[in-house]
Amino acid sequence: MIVNERQTEEGLLVAVCDSDVLGETFETDAVSLTVNEEFYGGDEVEESAVIDSLARADIANIVGTRAVELAIEEGFIDEANVLEVGETRHAQLLRMY
Template sequence: MLLRERSTPEGLLVSVCDADVLGETFEDGDVSLTVEPDFYDGDEATSDEVTASLAEASVANLVGTEAVETAIAAGFVDEANVLEFEETLHAQYLRM
């Protein structure tokens, strides 16, 4: 997985994607999702590193089966709130 962290005035913004979806575009009817390298490209990370980053995040965007399943397993994302785009998954996390 690729992990990127950014500090913002509102808190830590985390983006995570599976390495094989970087730069890809996925569609679901009229809606499309492009995994933009400018936003998602980051350092290679393990599930433990992604989980630790999500624990500090105010907002997170996740794309890819492994990235989303890691967030579900760690309790950050409810599986019922996951979107499917063709053959990949997408989820967002917001800590309020």
């Protein structure tokens, strides 16, 4: 998986995607999602590093079947809040303090 972390005014923004979806565009009738290098590009990491990043994230965007599954397994995302976009899955995390 690929992780990109950046500090924003709202806190730590983490973008996570499966390696095989980077550069791809997924569409449904209502949604188009492009997994572009500028936003999602970063370091290829092991699942444990993804979990660490998501644990520290204030905001996260997660794309890809395995990345979203991992976020669900680890309790960061509720399955009911996952979008099916074309042939992939997408979820967002926002922590409110």
